[in-house]
Amino acid sequence: MYLRHLGYACKNVTLGLDTGRSFRLASLTPERVRDTVAMNLDALEAILRWNVQQNIRFLRVSSDVVPFASHPASSFDWEAAFAERLAEIRDYAAAEGVRLSMHPGQFTVLSSPRPEVVEAALADLDWQARFMHALDPDEGTLTLHAGGAYGDKPSALERFAYNFRRLSPLAQRMLILENDDKVYHADDVLPLCERLGVPMVFDFFHHRVFHADGRREAGLLDVLARVVDTWGERVPKFHLSSAKEGGPRTAHADLVLEADLQAALDLMAQVGGDRPFDVMLEAKQKDCAVLPLVGFQQAHLAPSP
DNA sequence: GCGAGTCAAGGTAGG
DNA sequence: CCTACCTTGACTCGC
Numbered sequence: 001m002y003l004r005h006l007g008y009a010c011k012n013v014t015l016g017l018d019t020g021r022s023f024r025l026a027s028l029t030p031e032r033v034r035d036t037v038a039m040n041l042d043a044l045e046a047i048l049r050w051n052v053q054q055n056i057r058f059l060r061v062s063s064d065v066v067p068f069a070s071h072p073a074s075s076f077d078w079e080a081a082f083a084e085r086l087a088e089i090r091d092y093a094a095a096e097g098v099r100l101s102m103h104p105g106q107f108t109v110l111s112s113p114r115p116e117v118v119e120a121a122l123a124d125l126d127w128q129a130r131f132m133h134a135l136d137p138d139e140g141t142l143t144l145h146a147g148g149a150y151g152d153k154p155s156a157l158e159r160f161a162y163n164f165r166r167l168s169p170l171a172q173r174m175l176i177l178e179n180d181d182k183v184y185h186a187d188d189v190l191p192l193c194e195r196l197g198v199p200m201v202f203d204f205f206h207h208r209v210f211h212a213d214g215r216r217e218a219g220l221l222d223v224l225a226r227v228v229d230t231w232g233e234r235v236p237k238f239h240l241s242s243a244k245e246g247g248p249r250t251a252h253a254d255l256v257l258e259a260d261l262q263a264a265l266d267l268m269a270q271v272g273g274d275r276p277f278d279v280m281l282e283a284k285q286k287d288c289a290v291l292p293l294v295g296f297q298q299a300h301l302a303p304s305p
Numbered sequence: 306g307c308g309a310g311t312c313a314a315g316g317t318a319g320g
Numbered sequence: 321c322c323t324a325c326c327t328t329g330a331c332t333c334g335c
Contacts, residue, residue, distance in 0.1 A: 023330095024332065071314090107313075107315055112316090114315090149316090150316090181326085182326090250325085250326070307334100308334095309333090310333085310334100316325105320323085
């Protein structure tokens with residue numbers, strides 16, 4: 001397999017632009033939401049144009065792009081107000097072959113035993129699926145973690161599966177599941193993905209943090225092959241970070257070491273098959289982590305026929 | 306203009 | 321029971 005796109009998340013350090021500016025709930029008015037969404041979409045388009053100039057074609061849009069979108073106190077209809085603007089950006093991204101994604105945050109939990117938490121998560125995933133569909137209907141994804149364990153992981157997984165089926169068809173189609181660094185590792189997430197027919201985004205860094213002793217490396221190729229299978233005809237997506245030196249072992253570094261990317265590419269080469277995959281770099285310095293690796297990425301693209 | 310206090314939301318680990 | 325951590329700063333107020 002060969003690397004297609006490298007991407008980064010939510011904001012651009014070089015340009016000083018952020019797709020997820022927000023404000024306090026106390027300041028919530030329809031006008032404030034409208035102004036903020038307009039600003040975030042302008043930032044998104046400027047970032048996309050800069051990215052294309054740098055040959056970067058993969059970006060995560062912040063889940064705050066529409067502040068309080070699923071909050072009961074908000075009545076702003078972003079779909080009606082920004083239909084044309086979203087279509088413009090969608091057309092630009094499509095013309096340039098740009099892939100987009102979103103990643104609902106830590107509060108979006110489908111496995112929770114608390115009904116109000118699950119209801120909020122369903123509403124959250126629903127609007128983000130519609131937003132993602134408006135921008136990247138073909139390859140857009142919503143990345144989610146499996147949530148908490150609550151002292152009984154099998155029951156939590158059952159709740160996840162049950163609540164997954166309560167999502168809108170669009171949200172079900174856009175959702176993908178990621179292994180985390182302390183509760184649901186790849187061996188938990190992969191069977192869930194296979195059971196639900198949901199693609200799995202494999203996070204190399206979380207996997208390494210979880211298996212710090214290295215003893216999981218033996219079966220890793222089999223896991224990766226199954227991860228790729230969960231994507232069917234779609235292009236698989238991976239997450240990669242380097243460890244922050246001296247920080248907590250789960251912390252992301254400012255940049256991504258070329259050696260860490262190379263290690264991931266070596267593994268993927270061993271998985272085999274002539275098909276592409278994308279890698280989202282999760283690093284503090286965002287675009288600055290991707291830039292030095294773009295040339296590296298070009299060298300690993302499949303040769304043109 | 307600036308520094309300090311605060312922010313919608315969940316969950317885990319450790320004391 | 322409480323705090324720090326994931327994340328993740330940056331918004332908002334009061335001076």
